[in-house]
Amino acid sequence: MRSETGFDPALYERFPTRGERPEGELEELERVWRAPRGWRLLTVVNNNYIGAFYVGAAFLFFLLAGVLALFMRVQLAWPLNGMLPQETYNQFFTMHGTVMMFLFAVPAVEALGVLLLPQMLAARDLPFPRLSAYAFWAYLVGGLAFFASIFVGLAPDGGWFMYPPYTSISYSPGINADFWLLGIGFIEISAIAGAIEIIVGVLRTRAPGMSLDRMPIFAWAMLVFAAMIIIGFPAVILGTLLLELERALNWPFFDPTRGGDPILWQHLFWFFGHPEVYIIFLPAAGLVTMMASTLARTPVVGYRLIVLALVSTGFISFGVWAHHMFTTGMPTLSVGFFSAASMAVSVPAGIQVFSWIATLASGRPRMNTPTLFLVGGIIIFVMGGLTGVMVALVPFDYQAHDSYFIVAHLHYVLIGGMVFPLFAAFYHWAPMMSRRPLSETMGKWVFWLMFAGMHLTFLPMHLTGLMGMPRRVYTYLPDREWGATNLLSTIGAGILAAGICLFLIDLARNFRFTTDDDAGNVYGGSTLEWLPTGLYSSRSIPVVRSRDPLWDDPALPRDVEQGRYFLPNSATGLRETIITSPIRAEPEYLQIMPGPSSWPLFAALFTAGFFLLLTVQAYWPSVVSGIAAILCVLRWLWETDRPVPDREVDIGAGIMVPTYVTGPRTHGWWAMMLLLTVIGMIFLMACFSYLYLYGIHPRFWVAPPDAAWLVPILLGNGAGVGLAWLGRRLLRREKTRLWTPGVLLMTGGGALVAAFAADIWSWRLHGLSPSASGQGATVYAFLSLQGILAAIVFIMTCYMAARNSRGLINRPADNSYDLVFLFAVYTAAQGVVSALLTRLFPGTAF
Template sequence: MTDAEVHAPLPSSLPRPEGEFERLVETWRTPTGWRFMTSVNNTSIGLLYIGTALLFFVLAGILGLLMRAQLAVPDNTLLSPGTYNQIFTMHGTVMMFLFAIPVVEAIAVYLLPNMLGARDLPFPRLSAYAYWAYAFGGLAFFCTLFFGLAPDGGWFMYPPLTGEKYSPGLNADFWLLGIGFIEISAIAGAIELIVGILFTRAPGMTLRRMPIYAWAMLVVGVMIVFAFPAVIAGTALLELERAFDWPFFIQERGGDPILWQHLFWFFGHPEVYIIFLPAAGMVSMMIPTIAGTPLVGQRAVVVALVGVGFFSFGLWAHHMFTAGLGVLEMSFISAASMAVAIPTGIQVFAWIATLWNGRVKMSPPTMFLLGFMFIFVLGGLTGVMVAVIPFDWQVHDTYFIVAHLHYVLIGGMVFPVFAAMYYWTPLINGNRLSETLSRWVFWLMFGGFNLAFFPMHITGLQGMPRRVYTYDANLGWNLLNMLSTIGAFIFASGVVLFFVDLVRTLRRPEKEVGNPWNAPTLEWLTSESYGNRSIPRVTSVNPLWEQPTLSEEVDRGQHYLPNTATGLRETIATSPVNAEPRYLMILPGDSWLPVIAALGTAGFFLLLTVKMILLAWIFGFMAVAGTLGWLWQSDRKPSIDEARVSDDLVLPVNARGTASQSWWGTMIMLIVDASIFASFGFTYIHVSMRLQVCPPPGAALPALPWQFASGGLLLASSALMLLAVRGLGKRRLPWLVLAALGCAAASFMLDLRGHQFAGLEPTASAWGAAIATLLGYQGLHIVLLAIAGPYLCLRAWRGHLGERSRATLDNVALIWHYTTLQGIAGMVLVHILPLLME
């Protein structure tokens, strides 16, 4: 933005019309009683999200205490070996998948809209769906412990031990299918956050002025989009092997157990930084406040965040040093493991410099932030140690790694989250947590943590392996294990005291929030369900410090959108770089439909696990119906074409094509889709390269005439969809869509027939199974088109498609063209790779 734009007069200094504020409040009113479940507002969903994630933190902590009680003394019989395996698997799984990732997304859903100056994120019902799918599925998954059905193969689920031969029960299936939809929930949250951060920032909040926390969540959202598809693909492959005997990981039939490690750790190591970066973003927000001075090197910190995200994708084989990789691969991973310490160190030095420049007040957040820096730096030092290959060979799968992991994750995420709870809890009801109790909480947690996990470095160096349920008394580990157990219970007592204080604080009478820490960022303007009374214009990095009258101006409605222009929930959509106002974004209201869709999704996966096929499909139909129902409601023609959002600014209502938030949400979803396909493609390449002859003896590729005919029909299908998009408003549109659907379906049938004539049996070899997976994934997209096509036709026949309500048409067309590209890419991959290997 130019200097003239930055220093322009305020949008309005005139008195606001009578009744305007009351209409705004009524539009954003949160349902009460049992209807609260229908709420989709970020404030309600964010609090539910945070509360549920903290519940899983407590449950996983209880499992950890059971493990430490078992290991307190040698030759203990408190837990049986099978029970211990289930408990340590669930401890790691719940902490990583049901607490660590959800809690960082939950805090972002709660904080980011107000921090960005927006009324809400662009897809409120998607946030609600992500939360309820996580809550329903996560609680059901945890309850498998009480029926002896909990997974017992470790949170990493390495084949072949988790294959049907060595794990014949349903335990592993609950992990594979349960984690699958939890990852879908995380991806839905990431799409919401990416589009929200890029397109709903307050006018004037350029990328340079965007809060560090928003930068952190933007990087994390992009990381989730590219990292999580690998584990979704991996869990799908292992479940296909267990359910249908497709031998992806069975070495005797051309499979490879190392394939699982590649897919899992391509997700698993970036996940460590997906957990850490939001915590680092929160630290970068809190430290300037407690020091009373701007963050030192803000631009360098932003570059460091991006650098950590970039390097994290080069670290997946960090966990595979002992898997037989070549010298070149190990050297590359070792270098990347050390390089990631550089951008991390930049952030740490920026925090120290900021504290040095300011006048630090020893408040509860301060204590937890200092504790975080101490613990995390120690964890980072041991991380550099295990990046050295010869040392890692010695300590791999010992308790040294357990200590390192907890120093990085608890120090790097849990302590910042507790600092954030003390810092941002006043936003809920205006009350702070007790400063007196906070000192007890901190020292119990800090002292207990170090007593619990520091001795594990020594037990690991002395040779104690991970994942053992007991040990012999003569090995010299007795005292160290007892100290670790005592420390774990001390740490837990601090957590219990924190929750007692939290419940007491939330039960106190509500009062005005204000700005108790004298913070510089916009979330302290208000904590109402509608966000701010008016959306502020931002002219600086620290607006509440550098624009001292901003709070009063916003409360008087002197900035943008002090009303509801259409009678619906709205926010201003801005350009992604300079945050210039582009259009008025209509947001969907409260509804049961996200709850129904989430319940259907969770029920479908969990019922498939217990082989209740008919009931599972009923729940699957419920999920599809709920999703289509909320999409039908969301894509509606606005009542007006333009809206006045201030005395001197009129904006169009909603947008179409590439300017629309729904187009970008669909595009990001397709990037996730392509990443899953790429993981299946990698599987095909990996098993092919293990063959001495490709195709293997007795196998053959589909004949080219079948492939050419199938590809031609796919291209014809996309061409028909192009005509349908251009024929918007004409009667022929539905018939063009149905013709395109017919071509797509015929293409898949030809492809399937070609595979059958080639005699490809997915149960015969991993190579055949990999090709069948590519074909099956294409078939899944044809099924999606078979749902989307008739839905689009129905909207056309009902008169709901037009130039001002065309999001459904544009988004379905995107999915259609992607399906064509994916189908052709799969054919090329299957036929070209064997030629290259000749």
């Protein structure tokens, strides 16, 4: 067997170890990982709690958005019904779609990742527990405040994809649209934080021996899911930023009379929006694969093909965004390309479906509640997939576009692809965190009510759409003959809701949350989350020798519980987990993890305050809240990345690993590279917007400032990187006193700010106003992005200088320093590229 890191795989043969473990070891582990009690539970960061809170919050938003849907269905039950006025109806359908997509679907699967992944991978926790806590609180507070806007009539009303010009200030002058733009932009931060956490967690905290070919399919699915968030979400973040800038400051990105273009919004939104469907579907597909195997009591059929399907879906789903825009008048050839990609993406989805069917067929599935939800979900998803292939055909899409046929299609895909698998997962994994499993009898009632209700609601909607009923109308005339199918849909929605109410009763009667006294492996699962666990995850971290370790080694739970594998104790007396290599999962070093803290909670509250106060145009309080949020984040970081007394520790069977490692193989470095990818994607989308607007309206463009301005900009950015690099070099010199690394880094940050100042000054002197044209708006968008980055670098460098002055920088290398250095290098690179692009293209050639 080859090695990835120099670790000798023969060392795995030392496990399980023999002999008794020292007394008090388990008690020490429990003490280290103990959760705070009472009100201090709000400061908890452990994934068992945060994951459960997260799932609960996502389900709450599912219920809230479902209630809105019921109101809508009653309104549409018969023609000219007057229960909901038109404006309220507009707010209801906008909030229903927005909440379901942004506050339920993505957070729910991310929540399951936070809850299940550490246990599945046998990690003590995800690698950045405080980030998980921050992401959760930001999502909960932001989401609730966003939803509350509906109670005061200020909820957004432009549809869940908020197309301008309808949502521009001319046609939506109230702050309703701002709630959407700032609220959703803010919640995306939470999603991205979770995605970074999940990628690093899956690739770096797997149990030793869990190579890529032994990873649970759910971990593969979450890996692709999180990578898609990193690539896809920046487009909508940029889009919301641009639309908000247009609304607040009159920068005409989407105004065709001044060189903007409303279709640009559609490109930005759907570059996120269609992959979003797969972002929701893939984790659910991962759950389905794992449950199909467990419930049929047989290994997954076609494991490699499923990985192939997940990876290829991750790519191809980024080639289908414009199939939502077939009717916008794109060039015929482009329409053909997107149509072809839309059909191609059904191939990997088909592979997964056939694999599930084969797995269920080759085993002996029991028809219990999770199996029913599984099979029901597959049936619904296939029906939605088939209508998806229909609307991928351009001529058919022209007929069905914006009709109820589309509403039916998307609900079939999302309910079959995500909601039913989620309910299956609730029943399947509830015994992992509840003292009692959920009721089988009630579960079957829940399934049949939901299954029948779902079909009765959405099957007739295909017909309603083909009969010509457009989506988003609040009522219709009696002579259109849409009444019968609409009434059927409303009755179906009631039955579906009855199923969900019954599920709530089941939860209330049987679900009793616990972290250490759960009902256990009721369905006979084969993966590591079914090991006996506490807040520290499993007592010791096993060596993984197959894909179904619990089936292949029945003694594993006992040996793990008796501490016969890796890390049976707390080696440093602190919270810790083993960082392993990304492909072969070989132990590399011990990560020291932070414990409970109130700072992530406060940071989330103040971040939410910043966005909400901005929305209601309370600018100064918003700035104060933003500064408070930054201070809270810095305070939370201040306690981390401290020197550890033991440079190396024994993680079991005499295997020694370091406790502090720096450089490209560290988990912090990986997280920073992912964050920079997110920022890089935002920048790439800004570049696309710039080039797109030039391509559409070149007559609005003017010559840029003199190219001589490039000299101070390039020099400033170069000096910033050079000084930061020099500081990093000087860290190795123990005796450096003057020009310490901290001072050099801060001076470098100052140079980046100066380069930005030169850039913005050149445009001010040039006279191009951001409100003058699409060119002005995009140039100032670049400057805004650069200004934000330069300010962040400066704050980070000041923070590092403060750590330096308190002797909190590790020598000869320091992780925090490395990360600030990386951020500074990226900022300089982006500053140079944006300065060159806006000056040299199109230059004077127009």
